[in-house]
Amino acid sequence: MTAPRGAPRPTTRLMRAIEHRALPVFTVLALAYLLIPIVVMFVFSFNRVDQTLGDGKFNYQWHAFSIDAWLHPLDWTGLGDSLYASLWIAVMSTIFSTILGTLIGLALTRYAFRGRGAINSLIFLPMATPELVMGSSLGILFVATALPPLRGSPVPTLFPFGISTILIAHIMFNISYVVVTVKARLTGFDRRLEEAAMDLGANEWITFWKVTFPLIFPGIMAAALLAFSLSIDDFIITSFVSGTQNTFPIWVYSIIRNALPAQINVIGSIIFLVAVLIVATSTLRSGRAPR
């Protein structure tokens, strides 16, 4: 550590004051900035919002305390269906993107092959492209195949907007995130464990399922959780490819012009609590997160 060298210079004292007093206070304020909207969401889930009243339909102003929305969390036209669609799309896109992304992650970390640079770029590009651009370009692809085709190409009507187009989009934007997450886990992988298994007579297939897969499983789970949360929350890309199909975010966005039910805050609070619970249990189970 620093040896004492007479009286500290004024700048040193100022820096020390900043580090010991100002920074912690600033950090607390910044965290409050991040957390206050969540508190607002939770508090306003107990607001009385009346479906039939003109101005009372909007949960922007505190009316009166009520647990009505918590007792009837799906009691608004279209909410239940949109939530169900969101969950279904999130589960399906998570399964597909996790499989596809894990395979890519395996190929990228354990094999030398031509075109690795191009593949890495292709994985990186979707994460560097604004969602808006991915949504509108994918939307245009679906429109183009559904319209009189360009240049007389014989492409028939392929993709009417709906659940399938949303699913295609969600798998697409999830793949890159899965690859990056799985790769991070595979990079620190000790190959000698596999070699040991093979020295002991296991073939590649058995080695993979008995040694490799269990070891990278936490990485795959982390990737799947990430994919699920990205999918269930996606609004921008979905809005371009959903047509008349509602998902929860799409439903929220369309209803807030006419009403703001407290049920939105209830669902938001439930999603928040479930996510916190998952993170808390997985942290407790694994003790300290492995690097």
Next chain:
Amino acid sequence: MSESVPGRSPSRRAWRTRIGGATPYLLLAPGILWLLIFYVVPVGQMFLFSISTGSLETGFKLTGSFDAYTSGLSRYGEQFGHSLLFGGIATLLTLVIGFPVAYTIAFRGGRYKNLLLFLVIAPFFTSFLIRTISWKILLGDEGPLLGTLKHVLNVIPNDVSLTSTPIAVIAGITYNFLPFMILPLYVALEKIDIRYIEAANDLYASRWEAFRRITLPLSLPGVFAGTLLTFIPAMGDFVNAQLLGNPQTTMIGNVIQNRFLVQNDYPTAAALSFVLMIGILTAVLVYARVLGTEQLTG
């Protein structure tokens, strides 16, 4: 550490040769095909649409005309400006707010490090739209903030309004993307070997000097990554401008969304998206050239 053990190399080679060949391509094929068909092809398709003319009723013909670009850019230059301005200011704000927070967590977090990081990412546990709606509630004319100031404390006049202003839009974007700035900054700062800073101190550098010449340069990868992670989604955002802004604060995202979903004016929507994408990818490539892509792709 990673020196290969001589006795083990035959079996390693055997593994490679037995599985080698087509395997990596078979593993890659399904996912890469998906990305090619639903990411690369649409971008090409979008370019074709941007140089087409027509309407939903008459069909779109590939005419090779760049009208959508010239008319789009001249009509919506202002909205492009808003995106750059709001996105830029919000990115700067996230950096100014995020750096001290990341620094504090990395160097002074102690045993609360994990808890503090958890609080930073807590907003991600709820929906992006609902968070933005919460901002609208919070900033509303009669909401918790202004309502209290107006009627309980009586410190500001009744007609003061925060919603439907550029300030609300910028505050919303800053709020929504702040964790994207803090996390990479934290990762970069956390990696710094504390002994470098101690060495600087031992060599009579002042604390400020040590910060300026050691900590700051070593944190630059985090600054770059955080800037990109914030600026890219901010440029393409239309939710904050829609929910927190007014017709004078529309960003390019709102225009593209409106052209696409409401007007079905695909050529203009495609041209504007294409310009946005090229602009952002150019910026990313310049950054990546400076830093090396591994930094960004992990």
